Amino acid sequence: GAVVSQHPSRVICKSGTSVKIECRSLDFQATTMFWYRQFPKQSLMLMATSNEGSKATYEQGVEKDKFLINHASLTLSTLTVTSAHPEDSSFYICSAQPSGPYEQYFGPGTRLTVT
Amino acid sequence: GENVEQHPSTLSVQEGDSAVIKCTYSDSASNYFPWYKQELGKRPQLIIDIRSNVGEKKDQRIAVTLNKTAKHFSLHITETQPEDSAVYFCAASRSQTGANNLFFGTGTRLTVIP
Numbered sequence: 001g002a003v004v005s006q007h008p009s010r011v012i013c014k015s016g017t018s019v020k021i022e023c024r025s026l027d028f029q030a031t032t033m034f035w036y037r038q039f040p041k042q043s044l045m046l047m048a049t050s051n052e053g054s055k056a057t058y059e060q061g062v063e064k065d066k067f068l069i070n071h072a073s074l075t076l077s078t079l080t081v082t083s084a085h086p087e088d089s090s091f092y093i094c095s096a097q098p099s100g101p102y103e104q105y106f107g108p109g110t111r112l113t114v115t
Numbered sequence: 116g117e118n119v120e121q122h123p124s125t126l127s128v129q130e131g132d133s134a135v136i137k138c139t140y141s142d143s144a145s146n147y148f149p150w151y152k153q154e155l156g157k158r159p160q161l162i163i164d165i166r167s168n169v170g171e172k173k174d175q176r177i178a179v180t181l182n183k184t185a186k187h188f189s190l191h192i193t194e195t196q197p198e199d200s201a202v203y204f205c206a207a208s209r210s211q212t213g214a215n216n217l218f219f220g221t222g223t224r225l226t227v228i229p
Binding site for chain 1 (some may be wrong): 147149150151156157158159160161162166202208215217218219220222223224
C-alpha cells in the first residue's frame with residue numbers, strides 16, 4: 001500500500017516553454033501533497049505544500065508564479081514549471097500524506113532538463 | 116524555521132561492521148523524526164521513524180535513538196551489508212493535525228565495502 005506515482009519520469013524541454021508534472025496517490029487519499037526539488041548529490045528542498053481544494057503554501061524563495069501547483073483532487077497534484085530556464089533543471093519529487101499527521105510517501109521523481 | 120544538520124556526509128564501513136549517522140535539529144517543537152534511504156536516481160524510502168514520546172526504536176538491523184533534551188537523533192545500522200549502500204537522509208517535523216512539513220538533513224552517503 002501507500003504507492004505514489006509521478007509522470008513523466010523524465011522530460012526535456014526548451015527554454016521558455018512550460019512543463020507539467022503529475023503526482024498521484026494510487027491507493028490512498030492524500031489530503032496533503034508536497035513538492036521537493038533535489039539537485040545532484042544534495043538534499044531534498046521543500047518547495048511547497050498543497051492541500052486539496054486550496055492554494056498551495058510556498059516556501060521562502062520559491063516563486064509561486066513560476067511553479068504553479070494545483071491539487072485538484074485527493075489523489076492528484078500537479079506542478080507546472082512555467083517559462084522554464086536551464087537553471088530549473090533538477091530532480092522534482094512529490095510526496096503524499098495520508099490522513100494522520102505523520103508518514104509521507106514519495107513518488108519516484110521527475111528529472112527535468114531544460115535546454 | 117527548522118534546521119537539521121547531519122553528519123557525516125560520507126561514511127565507509129566494512130561489511131558486517133556497524134554504521135552510525137547523527138542529526139541535530141533546532142526546533143524544540145519538532146516531534147517526528149523519520150529516516151529515509153535513497154538509492155541513486157530513485158525515490159526516498161522510509162526505513163524507520165521515531166516520535167518524540169519514545170527514546171529508541173528498533174527494527175531488525177536498524178535502530179534510531181532520540182535525545183529530546185540535546186535535540187539530536189541517530190540512526191544505527193548493525194551487521195551492514197553491501198545493499199545498505201545508499202544515501203541516508205534524516206528529517207524532522209512538527210507534526211500536527213494537517214500538513215506535516217519535513218525538513219531534511221544534508222544526507223550521508225554510506226558505502227559498505229564487501
